[in-house]
Amino acid sequence: MFVGGTSGVGEGTVKAFAQAAQGRAHIVIVGRSRTRAEEIIASFPKTSESQYDFIQCDASLLKNVVTAANEAKDKISGPLNYLVLSPGLFHLKGFTPTSEGIDVKMALHFYSRWKFIDELIPLLDQAVASGQEARVMSIMDPKNAGLLDVGDFGVKKNYSLPRAAQQIGAYNSAMVQEYSPIHPTLSISHIYPGLVKTRIARDVPWYLKPAFSGLLLLGKTSEECGDWMFSALLNEKYQKGGFLLGEYGEELDVQRDSAENRALLLEHYRKQVAEATES
Ligand SMILES: NC(=O)c1ccc[n+]([C@@H]2O[C@H](COP(=O)([O-])OP(=O)(O)OC[C@H]3O[C@@H](n4cnc5c(N)ncnc54)[C@H](OP(=O)(O)O)[C@@H]3O)[C@@H](O)[C@H]2O)c1
Numbered sequence: 470m471f472v473g474g475t476s477g478v479g480e481g482t483v484k485a486f487a488q489a490a491q492g493r494a495h496i497v498i499v500g501r502s503r504t505r506a507e508e509i510i511a512s513f514p515k516t517s518e519s520q521y522d523f524i525q526c527d528a529s530l531l532k533n534v535v536t537a538a539n540e541a542k543d544k545i546s547g548p549l550n551y552l553v554l555s556p557g558l559f560h561l562k563g564f565t566p567t568s569e570g571i572d573v574k575m576a577l578h579f580y581s582r583w584k585f586i587d588e589l590i591p592l593l594d595q596a597v598a599s600g601q602e603a604r605v606m607s608i609m610d611p612k613n614a615g616l617l618d619v620g621d622f623g624v625k626k627n628y629s630l631p632r633a634a635q636q637i638g639a640y641n642s643a644m645v646q647e648y649s650p651i652h653p654t655l656s657i658s659h660i661y662p663g664l665v666k667t668r669i670a671r672d673v674p675w676y677l678k679p680a681f682s683g684l685l686l687l688g689k690t691s692e693e694c695g696d697w698m699f700s701a702l703l704n705e706k707y708q709k710g711g712f713l714l715g716e717y718g719e720e721l722d723v724q725r726d727s728a729e730n731r732a733l734l735l736e737h738y739r740k741q742v743a744e745a746t747e748s
Pocket residue numbers: 472473474475476477478479499500501502503505526527528529555556557558577578608609610662663664665666667668669670688
């Protein structure tokens with residue numbers, strides 16, 4: 470299942486996966502754009518065993534994540550082996566709350582990703598119980614992440630674009646480290662895609678588009694990046710445990726948060742998700 474598989478890094482990864490599976494896979498793409506999902510699915514190899522599904526979801530709202538995950542459980546109705554998360558956006562606005570009161574970037578890059586994981590853990594566990602592998606991969610940025618700011622979870626008090634970006638990276642890394650001991654039979658990774666030519670800068674103001682497009686031109690294509698993400702997803706070294714990975718699938722030696730601070734993040738995440746989904 471590829472959340473954010475309708476464009477960019479996620480598209481490159483799901484295409485690499487589909488080619489490698491040669492039509493012998495059930496693949497679910499989650500995103501907002503049905504048109505893009507249908508185009509991507511049309512490019513996949515097909516056999517009598519192929520099953521390709523799209524689930525439409527605005528994942529900036531956690532309530533929508535629960536609905537989409539329920540739809541996924543119906544469609545998959547069995548074990549889930551791979552859950553790849555890359556939904557995201559880039560804009561230069563400040564704190565932009567969703568109707569659930571969470572900044573939209575924080576929602577897409579962090580809260581909704583871990584809510585998908587929480588909702589789909591039973592299917593991942595089912596894979597392990599059947600002797601199959603179960604791997605989760607969040608594609609974001611463990612490389613340039615800061616340390617957790619435990620006084621401002623959700624970056625609600627002191628928002629700036631660099632702080633939000635650093636905290637998003639830190640949150641994903643800390644959750645990998647928190648979830649892997651709780652779910653020791655799973656592989657859970659947070660991976661940096663590097664600089665990639667994608668549609669990520671589509672929401673920047675028109676006068677900045679040339680600069681962003683120029684910068685992204687220096688990056689890999691989404692296909693090249695997808696091949697790297699796919700090889701990390703299947704890497705034998707990462708069958709079980711928590712991993713912070715670089716753009717070529719290498720393990721990163723990065724500064725880690727204390728267990729105490731990570732536990733505070735987990736507590737905050739659970740509270741925020743409960744507030745959003747139970748109201
Ligand atoms: N490109 C880079 O150089 C780079 C570098 C480091 C990290 N990243 C991170 O990698 C991730 C993927 O970025 P990308 O470059 O591949 O960008 P992209 O081409 O713009 O793809 C973004 C994906 O997120 C989905 N998405 C956006 N808003 C959504 C929403 N409200 N609900 C559900 N899905 C939503 C989009 O699908 P729909 O439009 O169909 O909803 C699309 O599949 C992002 O988190 C980004 O920050 C990218």
